Amino acid sequence: MGRLLSFLLCFSSFFISATLADWNILNQRTKSGLKITLKSYCESWRINVELHNIQDFTVVPEECVSYIGKYVASSQYQVDSERAIEECRLYLTTSCPLKKDGRDAWLFDIDDTLLSTVPYFKKHHFGGEKLNLTSLEGWMSRGKAPALEHSLKFFDELKSTGVQIFLVSSRREHLRSATIDNLVDVGYHGWTRLILRGPDDELNEVKQYKANVRKQLISNGLKPGTGIGHPGCIDVSILAARST
Numbered sequence: 001m002g003r004l005l006s007f008l009l010c011f012s013s014f015f016i017s018a019t020l021a022d023w024n025i026l027n028q029r030t031k032s033g034l035k036i037t038l039k040s041y042c043e044s045w046r047i048n049v050e051l052h053n054i055q056d057f058t059v060v061p062e063e064c065v066s067y068i069g070k071y072v073a074s075s076q077y078q079v080d081s082e083r084a085i086e087e088c089r090l091y092l093t094t095s096c097p098l099k100k101d102g103r104d105a106w107l108f109d110i111d112d113t114l115l116s117t118v119p120y121f122k123k124h125h126f127g128g129e130k131l132n133l134t135s136l137e138g139w140m141s142r143g144k145a146p147a148l149e150h151s152l153k154f155f156d157e158l159k160s161t162g163v164q165i166f167l168v169s170s171r172r173e174h175l176r177s178a179t180i181d182n183l184v185d186v187g188y189h190g191w192t193r194l195i196l197r198g199p200d201d202e203l204n205e206v207k208q209y210k211a212n213v214r215k216q217l218i219s220n221g222l223k224p225g226t227g228i229g230h231p232g233c234i235d236v237s238i239l240a241a242r243s244t
């Protein structure tokens with residue numbers, strides 16, 4: 001145990017000095033001349049990913065990998081996650097008065113909304129390496145993703161108000177049974193439909209695919225409140241911004 005611990009400590013201090021060395025070669029001022037630290041640089045990068053100002057990045061910048069690792073393990077991440085759900089509750093009660101006609105619906109994404117992919121990315125350099133879909137899907141197929149605790153609570157509250165719940169994920173069809181097992185295992189049940197990406201949808205961008213599903217549900221007479229497209233309700237973590 002002692003050996004393992006000192007190995008880990010050596011490893012992490014090596015890692016920190018490596019990233020700091022990388023950092024030193026960067027310009028430590030913004031364009032307008034403001035002084036920035038590594039932390040403020042990475043914080044600003046993360047916020048802009050969450051706001052979708054930065055899109056289609058393939059890897060987390062190397063110098064920010066350790067910042068991201070710390071963020072997802074921090075109480076800040078927990079606070080952010082709880083707040084996102086709180087905003088969903090507020091939206092539900094103020095902006096989408098329920099018709100209570102059995103056709104009210106709520107759309108949930110799955111990854112990093114109901115289930116967390118953090119354990120996967122913890123083993124994969126916190127997004128600092130190019131996403132390997134085979135390996136990510138392998139992890140998903142084992143069905144061990146933990147629930148996001150506040151999402152689970154909100155899911156149950158929604159159910160008790162009689163709102164139909166639709167799960168719309170960019171996961172592919174072959175992951176259907178593993179996804180159901182995983183969801184049920186961690187406490188989600190009672191949704192109306194689980195919509196995954198079929199072969200035709202795979203050609204579409206994730207955003208387009210989700211917009212199509214939403215349109216189709218509406219044309220079938222449902223009245224989706226939100227979920228997809230409501231910034232407070234998705235993308236609790238920057239990892240959700242990856243096109244998985």
Ligand SMILES: *[C@@H]1O[C@H](CO)[C@@H](O)[C@H](O)[C@H]1NC(C)=O
Pocket residue numbers: 132133134135138
């Ligand atoms: C992606 O992951 C799979 C399964 O873990 C592995 O066999 C493959 O070599 C990986 N591909 C790359 C390019 O790393």
